[in-house]
Amino acid sequence: MRETTSLSEPEGGGATLPRVLGTSHATAIVVGTIIGSGIFLVPAEMMQAVGSSALVYAAWVVGGLLSLFGAMTYAELGAMMPYAGGEYVYLRGAYGDRTGFLYMWTWFAVAKPASIASVTTGLARTLGIFAAFHWLDTQAVGGPLPVEWSQVFAIAVTWLITWLNYLGIKKAGDFQVVFTVLKAALILTVVGFCFGYVHGAWGNFATGLPHAMSGGFPATAKGFMIALIATLWAYDGWNDLTMVAGEVKRPERALPVALIGGLGIVGALFMATNAAIQYVLPAAAIAATPRPAVTALAVVAGPGGAALVASAMALSIFVTLNGTIMSGARVPFAAARDGLFFRRFAEVHPRFQSPSFSLVVQASLSSVLLLVLGRFQQLFELAVFAEWLFYMLTATTVFWYRRQQPQAARPYRVWGYPLVPAAFVLCAAVVLVASFAGNLRGSLMGTALILAGLPLFAWLKQRIVPAGS
Numbered sequence: 001m002r003e004t005t006s007l008s009e010p011e012g013g014g015a016t017l018p019r020v021l022g023t024s025h026a027t028a029i030v031v032g033t034i035i036g037s038g039i040f041l042v043p044a045e046m047m048q049a050v051g052s053s054a055l056v057y058a059a060w061v062v063g064g065l066l067s068l069f070g071a072m073t074y075a076e077l078g079a080m081m082p083y084a085g086g087e088y089v090y091l092r093g094a095y096g097d098r099t100g101f102l103y104m105w106t107w108f109a110v111a112k113p114a115s116i117a118s119v120t121t122g123l124a125r126t127l128g129i130f131a132a133f134h135w136l137d138t139q140a141v142g143g144p145l146p147v148e149w150s151q152v153f154a155i156a157v158t159w160l161i162t163w164l165n166y167l168g169i170k171k172a173g174d175f176q177v178v179f180t181v182l183k184a185a186l187i188l189t190v191v192g193f194c195f196g197y198v199h200g201a202w203g204n205f206a207t208g209l210p211h212a213m214s215g216g217f218p219a220t221a222k223g224f225m226i227a228l229i230a231t232l233w234a235y236d237g238w239n240d241l242t243m244v245a246g247e248v249k250r251p252e253r254a255l256p257v258a259l260i261g262g263l264g265i266v267g268a269l270f271m272a273t274n275a276a277i278q279y280v281l282p283a284a285a286i287a288a289t290p291r292p293a294v295t296a297l298a299v300v301a302g303p304g305g306a307a308l309v310a311s312a313m314a315l316s317i318f319v320t321l322n323g324t325i326m327s328g329a330r331v332p333f334a335a336a337r338d339g340l341f342f343r344r345f346a347e348v349h350p351r352f353q354s355p356s357f358s359l360v361v362q363a364s365l366s367s368v369l370l371l372v373l374g375r376f377q378q379l380f381e382l383a384v385f386a387e388w389l390f391y392m393l394t395a396t397t398v399f400w401y402r403r404q405q406p407q408a409a410r411p412y413r414v415w416g417y418p419l420v421p422a423a424f425v426l427c428a429a430v431v432l433v434a435s436f437a438g439n440l441r442g443s444l445m446g447t448a449l450i451l452a453g454l455p456l457f458a459w460l461k462q463r464i465v466p467a468g469s
Contacts, residue, residue: 085334
């Protein structure tokens, strides 16, 4: 295995994944993957942190801009290297096999399975709001290792969406388009109901929580950072598109349009939803409820309104799951093609043209996590820690490629270079430090799990020779 890689072509040879996704599919992957349950939940945490409607909106704007800076940076990298694996490709090309492998190892072994497990668990909990799904909170298997029906349901949903992706990315992409449009329509319906409420008041936007604002500048700055991290969590997922870049038609155009345009659509929907909630509820009411959107619609339309929001949340989570499963399987596939991982992961199904083995293993790891969910909460903390670590490292590669490959074809160049990517790198570093300090034990365990990939890398390096070498 080599420590450098060609910028122009992926290595490994063998079967390739077909380019069948259009710009609409790519945009739906961005929008559909980002919008999960976050927008319906984080307004409460944000209001508790900053105590001011103005600061809540400032956090949404700053978080959206920082995410946009990241998307613009990734758009240059993706248009230049439109191959399966996304961040893995950029990191390996800039910093060598070892760094690329550690990224792949982290995503394959923990981060993506943990994300899938957390998304499906969130779906089960959201559906539990409905009386018809109360059985999800009951026990399915007793004994020393009890299993609840919610875990069984989450595993079943994981395999259902994995099967859809197994049948080919075109089917999964069509699913993403249709249900992302439906998701946006439901969100706009919620917004419309709120702004149509006869007792709504624009004066709610001037309300606040005096106790949250009483600590002076240090407390306000700390609260704003908490709110900002909440918005960045809500905006998270835009990077998943780059992992399926090898299956996007005309990627030099589609990737920048989908990444930047998709984030713009998400930002508009997020701001509209937050405004709709505040039109119905004052600051104190938003801070006091764990589900502000559900509470707002319950005020507007009673139990039927709450059910509408719960339905929108469930659909949002379901579509996010599809994008997460779709993207995650491409990372070990790309590494296996390059001879950095077991070759079976590079298998392409002869009929469905999907990375079939990679999808099945990913679903299996997610299922294991779901069965032992209560015992491995720290694995989910690793997902957040690892994301921002590799966001930061990946964004720095744009500087490396600009310096080392100045003549490489760049169909899209990030606007505002070098300030825009530098601002994103700095933001990622701040979030990484904040998450590390806020959960030292979990972050240290996360670091240890990432570094555990080093002996596996050394072992594979002696036993696997890249195809075509």
